[in-house]
Amino acid sequence: MRPSVQTLAEQYQNNLYAAAFHICRDAEEAEDIVWDTFFQYHTSKKEFEDEQHIRAWLLRVAINKAKNANKKFWRIHRVPLEEYMEILVFETPQSERLFETVMRLPEPYRIVIHLFYFEDYAVRDIARILRISESNVKTRLSRGRKRLKEVLKEEWEDDESGEI
Amino acid sequence: MTNREKYKQAFSALQASERISLEVENMAIISQKRRKNYIAAGLAACMVLVTGAATVYAADLGGIQRTVQVWVHGDQTTAVMEFNEEDGSYYIKYPDDQGTEVEERGGGVAIEEDGSERPLTEEELMEQINAPDLEYGDDGTVKFYYMDQVMDITDQFEDGVCYLQLKVGDTVQYVTIPYGQGYAMSPSRYLDPKEFSAGE
Numbered sequence: 001m002r003p004s005v006q007t008l009a010e011q012y013q014n015n016l017y018a019a020a021f022h023i024c025r026d027a028e029e030a031e032d033i034v035w036d037t038f039f040q041y042h043t044s045k046k047e048f049e050d051e052q053h054i055r056a057w058l059l060r061v062a063i064n065k066a067k068n069a070n071k072k073f074w075r076i077h078r079v080p081l082e083e084y085m086e087i088l089v090f091e092t093p094q095s096e097r098l099f100e101t102v103m104r105l106p107e108p109y110r111i112v113i114h115l116f117y118f119e120d121y122a123v124r125d126i127a128r129i130l131r132i133s134e135s136n137v138k139t140r141l142s143r144g145r146k147r148l149k150e151v152l153k154e155e156w157e158d159d160e161s162g163e164i
Numbered sequence: 165m166t167n168r169e170k171y172k173q174a175f176s177a178l179q180a181s182e183r184i185s186l187e188v189e190n191m192a193i194i195s196q197k198r199r200k201n202y203i204a205a206g207l208a209a210c211m212v213l214v215t216g217a218a219t220v221y222a223a224d225l226g227g228i229q230r231t232v233q234v235w236v237h238g239d240q241t242t243a244v245m246e247f248n249e250e251d252g253s254y255y256i257k258y259p260d261d262q263g264t265e266v267e268e269r270g271g272g273v274a275i276e277e278d279g280s281e282r283p284l285t286e287e288e289l290m291e292q293i294n295a296p297d298l299e300y301g302d303d304g305t306v307k308f309y310y311m312d313q314v315m316d317i318t319d320q321f322e323d324g325v326c327y328l329q330l331k332v333g334d335t336v337q338y339v340t341i342p343y344g345q346g347y348a349m350s351p352s353r354y355l356d357p358k359e360f361s362a363g364e
Contacts, residue, residue, distance in 0.1 A: 014180050017180035018178045021178055034180055040302060060302065061302040064300045064302050067344055068299060095170070095174035098170055098174040108345060132324060132344070155170075156167060156170075157166065
């Protein structure tokens with residue numbers, strides 16, 4: 001199957017943006033990554049089995065592009081996280097604290113946490129997308145959760161150890 | 165609320181701008197223009213070697229303009245670079261593979277031990293842009309670039325780590341590359357990923 005870029009953009013652009021932002025923590029860079037990801041889809045002739053296949057491929061491409069972007073030594077007009085957070089609209093102060101705490105985690109933990117809690121991927125799916133072992137995913141997930149709990153305390157439940 | 169619900173609520177604040185939708189709609193039209201930008205961005209994933217060519221003062225940034233040799237994924241080309249030591253900003257101009265001039269501006273900072281940031285010195289900038297680079301392809305390939313050397317190291321990872329030796333002049337550098345977590349070089353030994361990686 002080959003849905004149009006417009007269809008995919010409507011459906012996934014915020015997902016790709018969030019995933020890219022989790023890695024590069026820069027709005028402008030993340031938007032460029034989203035565009036480049038759709039551009040890669042636009043120019044590739046790859047056929048997909050189903051919608052899940054497309055979604056996973058788009059996320060993997062965006063994540064890889066974000067990792068590559070992170071390795072760039074030169075960056076243009078980077079906006080500090082604190083400054084960017086001032087223009088975001090959070091529903092509650094707890095949401096803002098959770099956002100900031102996650103963004104302060106090391107990148108390998110952030111993206112695993114994001115794919116698990118935001119994208120609802122299981123450990124084996126995250127391992128496939130990131131091309132790392134399932135045990136590595138579990139370790140990162142566990143350490144990420146532990147750090148969130150340490151900072152957020154009662155605002156972060158200790159209730160999902162059985163979900164993986 | 166479960167943690168998952170809290171997480172989704174918090175990160176629903178992250179929304180891509182409408183600019184992306186508009187650009188995607190016009191993707192075919194603007195693809196050529198963006199392609200050039202993409203190549204410009206790709207410059208950051210290459211290495212620059214200072215040749216010590218003629219030095220002149222330029223008015224743009226108030227810095228020193230130099231001619232440098234740029235390695236763009238294995239191909240060398242001549243670029244003009246200007247560096248302003250007061251704010252660590254740079255300007256670079258070079259021809260892309262189609263002969264079109266690509267320009268880029270930016271800057272670099274160093275993070276001190278106390279967490280404070282300062283502009284990079286020119287020497288630090290040069291050290292960084294002379295460093296090797298990694299590229300992770302969407303098809304799972306991993307390439308290691310160093311000047312004109314391009315190494316496909318996709319199949320060289322064992323337990324998520326690739327070790328390779330890099331000849332730099334008369335010396336050998338030992339390179340440790342944990343997948344997706346950067347790399348480290350040492351002239352004496354392979355560093356353990358735990359010594360420099362944020363991950364496992």
